[in-house]
Amino acid sequence: MAQVLEFKLPDLGEGLTEAEIVRWLVAVGDVVAVDQPVVEVETAKAMVEVPCPYGGVVTARFGEEGQELPVGAPLLTVAVGASSLPQETAAPQAAPQSGAAGKGAAAAEEGSGNVLVGYGTGAPAGRRRRLRPQTPAAAAPAAPAAPAAPAGPAPQAIPAAPAAAPAPVADGPVPVISPLVRKLARERGIDLRQLHGSGPDGLILRADVERAAAAAEAPAAAPQAVPAKAAAVAGERVPLRGVRGAVADKLTRSRQEIPDATCWVDADATELMAARAAMNAAGGPKISLLALLARICTAALARYPELNSTVDMAAREIVRLPEVHLGFAAQTERGLVVPVVRDAHRRTAESLTAEFARMTEAAREGRLTPADLTGGTFTLNNYGVFGVDGSTPIINHPEAAMLGVGRIVPKPWVHQGELAVRQVVQLSLTFDHRVCDGGTAGGFLRYVADCVEHPAVLLRTL
CATH class of the missing domain: 3.30.559.10 (Chloramphenicol acetyltransferase-like domain)
Incomplete structure (x- = not known):
């Protein structure tokens, strides 16, 4: 019987009380060993990799890349003794997740029944793992969402989306590996899922984020007449945190x-x-x-x-x-x-x-x-x-x-x-x-x- 243990952000010494998540090194469903680095964080002193004291299957991650967590906050949960269990039971859909930590954690690979874990969730390409296809029992919790509509006419049953809402975006993996590109996207307010990368296999590059940011800023500046006094105080705001803040x-x-x-x-x-x-x-x-x-x-x-x-x-x-x-x-x-x-x-x-x-x-x-x-x-x-x-x-x-x-x-x-x-x-x-x-x-x-x-x-x- 697997035991689920919670791993919290440890005390990193030197009086540090918080750290920013820079890059996740594992995804939900990955098998980790004792003392394996699972996340890269930046403190006011340095950037460090944090090892997990437990060995087993990652069942949940807490916190997104770019988010600051206090010391003692949950980082992830690990099912100890679950490394020998069928991989279907450790699939991301069967594990609890917090906020956006689970977005893009798994996506069906085109043309096969395998599941690709870790691409676009912060795990580098070299750490991606393939899990066997889910059994019907494992996939069952997600199925009832669509057929629950009443038998009446579809237009009355499904409310129209607001006119200003963006086009729906799939929950698939985001093809971006570089943490610098992710950081730039966060600073510019760019949704990476809305971009089509110009790199190999659609990989999102820094130039793609910069083009999207320029396109978003250009139309926003034209139609609005900003008073001269207000324009003088407007500008880009860069958070003073991490090394720059220290x-x-x-x-x-x-x-x-x-x-x-x-x-x-x-x-x-x-x-x-x-x-x-x-x-x-x-x-x-x-x-x-x-x-x-x-x-x-x-x-x-x-x-x-x-x-x-x-x-x-x-x-x-x-x-x-x-x-x-x-x-x-x-x-x-x-x-x-x-x-x-x-x-x-x-x-x-x-x-x-x-x-x-x-x-x-x-x-x-x-x-x-x-x-x-x-x-x-x-x-x-x-x-x-x-x-x-x-x-x-x-x-x-x-x-x-x-x-x-x-x-x-x-x-x-x-x-x-x-x-x-x-x-x-x-x-x-x-x-x-x-x-x-x-x-x-x-x-x-x-x-x-x-x-x-x-x-x-x-x-x-x-």
Whole structure:
């Protein structure tokens, strides 16, 4: 006898209280194993896959893609011990479902009696399963709906549909796989079931959603005369949630609580670039420029520990931290994230290079955990990758400082008393004025610039 167990959204740590469903990885009727990921969710810290602690047949899902659920809310139900039962008993029509979670969960495949589960319900193509045809008993509950009309004339028995109602749409699967396309459709208010995809086998692409959105907006704007004042305040509204909302909260708090100041200096990075080239020419793993800058930062923080601290205003204390957990800004499709390299002061340039590469890839793929994005004590922001020379960074609360690095480009420079073309970089330091004065901040930045211009300076700290 199968036992139906309910799996709730677990506590994801770091004080998180809710998560948004990004993509379902299983459909109703699928057989899942213990600890198999069943749904991909986005929290204020990261995008994570949630594993199910039960093994069996999925009988119901709760929540749609794009919906936010609080911790403790039901995610799905699983019939434990049902993996050996006939597949007909686990078909989606026989299972309770909530809201739109069951829409498109099963559709008869054209030209056969099989049922296709998972296409268009959030499950990727590689996870689709075929179930055997339903028995008459299993399909019986859906049958009485049509023949219940009285024997009188059809026009009186069936009310006419309102003139403005859209054409009826079948409950079949929606041919769209990309969660980005689904998210775009939600933001633009496009019903994917009304679209005919231009991709292979009718697959709905991003271009299809954008065309539908443009077509919907164009006629709506023409017939209505919108007052100028109203038109000035109208516009697209994008919810501040997930990573974007977390960034907004942190930056706002930083500006409200931290009295920051910024100083900057231009430095000749020619010798640093030459040193890196020599390291990489010697063989072994390649050393990244970011790793060398991180090594310089940790050496500077050892000299100026005031900048590796935080402020406890409740106790009115400056807390100087013994470890350097170095955050670095990484731009992804989901927004700006700041992964943290633990114990950066104990790492070599090779170790830093490898860790930066690993965490950058994880950030772009949305695989960072909440622990990967918290606990930083100092941040390095290489905004030079965007082709800009300078910036005034906003401190990553509750840290005390952030070093910004612009692009390294050839510029005229006075070198050894003569005008020459050198590789020049602008360095900027934004610091919490509560933890130190300008003399300390300037000393830190000058030491960083000296190491950039003369990498041999670092030998004194090794």
